[in-house]
Structure formats: C-alpha cells, structure tokens
Amino acid sequence: MTPKEFFEKDHFAAQSGIKLIEIKKGYGKASVTIADKHLNAGNLTQGGVIFTLADLALAAAANSHGVLAVSLSSNITFLRSSGVGDILYAEAKERYKGRSTGFYQVEVTNQNGELIAAFESSIFCKNKALPFQL
Secondary structure: OOHHHHHOOOHHHHHOOOEEEEEEOOEEEEEEEOOHHHEOOOOOEOHHHHHHHHHHHHHHHHHOOOEEEEEEEEEEEEOOOOOOOOEEEEEEEEEEEOOOEEEEEEEEEOOOOOEEEEEEEEEEEEEEEOOOOO
16 A cells, blocks of 8 residues: 555545645645635635645654554644635644654645645654555
C-alpha cells in the first residue's frame, strides 16, 4: 500500500474534497478547491474545512515514519478569509520528533501564497506499524 492509498481511507477528508499532494519524512502537503458546499452562512469558507485540510497534512507528516501517530492537541488561528474558487494548500512540517511525541506546524495558504491560517499540533506515536514505508 502506498501512503496516498492509506490516506485516501480518511473518509471525512476525502468526502470534503481534500487531497494529499505530497508526503515525505516529517512533511505533508494537501489541497482543496473551495466549492459552495464548503461555505458557511456568511458565504466564506467554513473553518472546519480549513481545520480538516490542515489536519490531513499533519497526519501525513506525523505518520510518515511508518508508525501510527494521533493528535494530542491542535490549535488553529484563522488569518484571512477565502471563498468559492480559491485553492487552499496546507503544508505540514515536523519541528520536533521524540520517541513517543512530536510537534508540527502547518501553514494554510491560498493559490496566491497568502497565509490563510496557522495550525500547530502535538502528536503521540502509538506502538502500531503502518502498512507503508517511505
């Protein structure tokens, strides 16, 4: 199984139209094209879509070592709005990787490279091998 095949099993992200673009050790990148279904009542991108985008990039980066990693805590700060037709990218980078915990930062940008949100997460590595290796 490839890493992309593994992360396609994230049904919530997949049903939201979020796609994993790239995965390598300690790094993950995902994208979504904003459609009407992603909008809130104010006609802007719903925060949950942006969080889910960042979370998938985090999952790719944190699980890139071949061991199941789960989020302990996550925080997001929304900086700019987006809407229909915007393409959002989440780029997760590993900042610390210990024996059983890690820390990651994710930047969410639009197609113009403008920062939309900043996301941080700490993770816990479970003692379970994943069905792929990088």
